[in-house]
Amino acid sequence: MAILEGKNVTKRFAGLVAVGDVDFYLKQGEILGLIGPNGAGKTTLVNVIAGVYAPSDGDVYFKGKQISGKKPYQIGRMGISRTFQVVRPFPGMTVKENAAVGAMYGAGGKNKSAKEAIRRAEEILEFVGLADQMNKGADQLNVASRKRLEMAKAMAMDPELVLFDEVMAGLNFSEIDQAVELIKKIRESGMTILIIEHVMRAIKNVCDRIFVLHHGEKIADGAVEEVLNDENVIKAYLGKRYKELTH
Amino acid sequence: MEKKTLRNFLICGLILLIVSLFPLVSNNFIIRFGTDILMFAIIASAWNIIGGYTGYASFGNVVFFGIGAYITAVLMEKAGMHFGIAYLAAGGGAALFAVLIGLPVLRLRGHYFAIATLGVAEAMKALVQNLEITEGNSGIYLPMLDLSIQGQYYFFFYMMLGTLVMTLLVTYLILNAKLGYSLIAIREDEDAANSVGINTTLSKTIAFALSGLFTGLAGSIYAYQQAFLKPGPAFTVHTTVKMIVMAVFGGMGKLFGPLIGAFGIEIISETLSNYFLVAHTLFFGTVVILAIVFTPKGLIDLITQRKFGISYFVENIREHRI
Numbered sequence: 001m002a003i004l005e006g007k008n009v010t011k012r013f014a015g016l017v018a019v020g021d022v023d024f025y026l027k028q029g030e031i032l033g034l035i036g037p038n039g040a041g042k043t044t045l046v047n048v049i050a051g052v053y054a055p056s057d058g059d060v061y062f063k064g065k066q067i068s069g070k071k072p073y074q075i076g077r078m079g080i081s082r083t084f085q086v087v088r089p090f091p092g093m094t095v096k097e098n099a100a101v102g103a104m105y106g107a108g109g110k111n112k113s114a115k116e117a118i119r120r121a122e123e124i125l126e127f128v129g130l131a132d133q134m135n136k137g138a139d140q141l142n143v144a145s146r147k148r149l150e151m152a153k154a155m156a157m158d159p160e161l162v163l164f165d166e167v168m169a170g171l172n173f174s175e176i177d178q179a180v181e182l183i184k185k186i187r188e189s190g191m192t193i194l195i196i197e198h199v200m201r202a203i204k205n206v207c208d209r210i211f212v213l214h215h216g217e218k219i220a221d222g223a224v225e226e227v228l229n230d231e232n233v234i235k236a237y238l239g240k241r242y243k244e245l246t247h
Numbered sequence: 248m249e250k251k252t253l254r255n256f257l258i259c260g261l262i263l264l265i266v267s268l269f270p271l272v273s274n275n276f277i278i279r280f281g282t283d284i285l286m287f288a289i290i291a292s293a294w295n296i297i298g299g300y301t302g303y304a305s306f307g308n309v310v311f312f313g314i315g316a317y318i319t320a321v322l323m324e325k326a327g328m329h330f331g332i333a334y335l336a337a338g339g340g341a342a343l344f345a346v347l348i349g350l351p352v353l354r355l356r357g358h359y360f361a362i363a364t365l366g367v368a369e370a371m372k373a374l375v376q377n378l379e380i381t382e383g384n385s386g387i388y389l390p391m392l393d394l395s396i397q398g399q400y401y402f403f404f405y406m407m408l409g410t411l412v413m414t415l416l417v418t419y420l421i422l423n424a425k426l427g428y429s430l431i432a433i434r435e436d437e438d439a440a441n442s443v444g445i446n447t448t449l450s451k452t453i454a455f456a457l458s459g460l461f462t463g464l465a466g467s468i469y470a471y472q473q474a475f476l477k478p479g480p481a482f483t484v485h486t487t488v489k490m491i492v493m494a495v496f497g498g499m500g501k502l503f504g505p506l507i508g509a510f511g512i513e514i515i516s517e518t519l520s521n522y523f524l525v526a527h528t529l530f531f532g533t534v535v536i537l538a539i540v541f542t543p544k545g546l547i548d549l550i551t552q553r554k555f556g557i558s559y560f561v562e563n564i565r566e567h568r569i
Contacts, residue, residue: 050442076444084442090435092500101432104425105444114425157444 001064003028003192004049004080004161008058009068011044018044020216021058026161031183031193033207033224037237041216042196043085046163049194050082051075062161079107081154082163085196087146089138095149096134099124099156106157117156124156128182144175148182155186162186164195168202180205200238204228212237263412270404278400282472284513285407286465290486291493291505292414293461298491299499300427301454302434303353306487307364310348310371311341311459313482315466320387320476321380330392334467341463342456349455353448356437365484372482386477389470403472410468411506414461418502421457430454434500496538498545507546540564 002025011019019041026032034042047053049060051072060068067075081102089098099121103109109117125131128148133141141149147167154162168179176199183206187193197203203210203224210227212220214236220227227233270278290312298304315337322333352363375381392399421427429450432440441447470476489512490505497508515534519527541560542549552559 052438052442071446072438072441073444073446076442081444082442084439088436088439090432090439092435093431097428097431101428101440101445102443104428107444109425109444114423114428117425153443 001028002026002061003063004194005061006045006049006058007061009045009048009055009060010057011041011048011053012056017216019048019055019213022213022216022218024211024218024221026192026194029187029190029192030208031187031195031206033203033210034194034196034213035198035203035210035237036213040213040237042213043165044216045213046082046165046194046196049075049163050080073105076157076159077105077107077109079158079160080163081106081157081159081161083147083150083154083165083167085165085169087150089141089146089149089153091137091139093138094135095130095138095141095152096121096125098138098149099152102153102156103158106159108158120158121152121156124152127185128152128155129178143170144178147171147179151182151186155191159191161192161194164193164197166196166198168197168199171199173201176202200228267405267408270401275397275400278404280513280517282400282404282407284509285404285411286469287489287493287513288506288509289407289411289414289465290462291490291497291509292411292418293458293465294490295494295499295501295505296418296421296430296461297451297454297458299494299501299504300422300434301430301451303356303451303455304361304491305364305455305458306361306484306491307366307368308458308462308490309482309484309486310364310368311345311462312466312469312486313368313371313375313478314344314459315341315463316470316476316481317375317381317387318463319467319470320389323389323471324387325380330471333471334464337467337470338460338464341466342460345456345459346452349452353451353455365487368482368484368487372478375478375482381478384478386475389474389476391474392471403468406468407465410461410464413464415502415506417457417461422502426450426453431500492535496535496545498547501545501547504545504547507550511546 004026006022006024009019009022010017022045034045036042044053048055051067051070051074054069059066062078062080067078090101096118100118103112103117103120104114112120122134125134128151130145130148130152133145138149151164151167168176171179180202183193183195195207207224209222210224211218212227212233219232219236220230228238269281290308294305294308318337318340319333322328322336323330348367352360352367355363376384381387392402394402429440429445432445433447433450437447493508493512494505496512497506498504516531519530523530541563543563
């Protein structure tokens, strides 16, 4: 059964159609890659799922329940967490406190005291490999660590579905490989993942399925190899030389 | 960690003991001065909850002070109630007002919030000036406290002290609970806070209500102490400015910052006005500006970091220059 499902999702900004009539679904436990050129509406779609925007038309369902129109914090507590493309840690807090806030208020936070949440945050930071930087201020981290913290914050919420919005942008090759490993590890822990990414190296490595947006419309949806060889996708996004470069 | 907390509690207890014994060895003038410091420490600490921790700089917190004072006056004078009841009603009334006014006003951010709260306080002043039950601009008298002169001085000092301890204790408990984390998260990035599952509207409203509660309690004691209230002084923007300056001077977003700020500002301004009869506000302004430039994180940062070198000040200037 689909854990997340969108039907005819449309988001218009004063006439501009950012996302137009898009259908999508995510199966329990899968990693779906969302790709497309800049301005295709990827982040808008994530914002619609996460409740930052209510869709202008259409509906989003999480585990069969309608979530479109709910507030971001309500959706976060139901079990969907997200990262921000431009990372948004709480700069005045330590790394540990950042993750702890996620643990306190996320899906698993209801029965946790502040102390239990802090312990949970420590576990998560261990998991993502930030344990040694736990007591640093969040504003003292480098880019790669900030992206990791952003992921830790989302995971500390104990979600069933995470939306990763370009968590690898700005990383070097070895950092990307580490991030890919981390995402695989996260999947093994039982979470379903939607990942927006421009880094093809990562997309090819982790995704079970790819979904392509162009000018707010879905132009392809299917297995990785199939989509990456699709005429339309190559024309709209990957570029003619993509095959020469990768093969 | 636990040991450090215990040590801090012991130090706080010791300071509290000294402060409680202080009236017994000083004269009435100094007790009255101490009572004023405690009052400003309460309202500055209450402002700290919404302005310092939550990051919503309220420029109208005096409205809670005035409401607390007027609820006390009206209940005691018109309804003949006991001060104890009026005191609780003042706090409750101010908190309730904070919830009601917070619903629309807390949707605004930054400068807009500051201006809106300023407007609320001015509007409330105008309302009180024109209501019959508050006796408008001519002012309202309160029943006198039935104690000896000495007893009155003690009563108000210990009421303020008790209220201050309660304010700081509640703030401390909040900071170690989930609510405290949510407030700081809102201050740091409200949208990100919302996305990690924090009901920001609820957290902000609670913070505003608590800020109103303690400010209202201070207003209540103030009214009883003055025994006569007029809308002008009770709702003056001067009080708001003072609590903000104290909180910033001492260190906002720090538990004891506003307390140290209230103490420091009152002592400095009192000393200056003793030496310079006319120009003391000029010197006072200069002191505040210097403090903000050199220690923007407040006096408390100086005390806790134990850095007194020039490099500390240079670093501060570099970090916070515009």
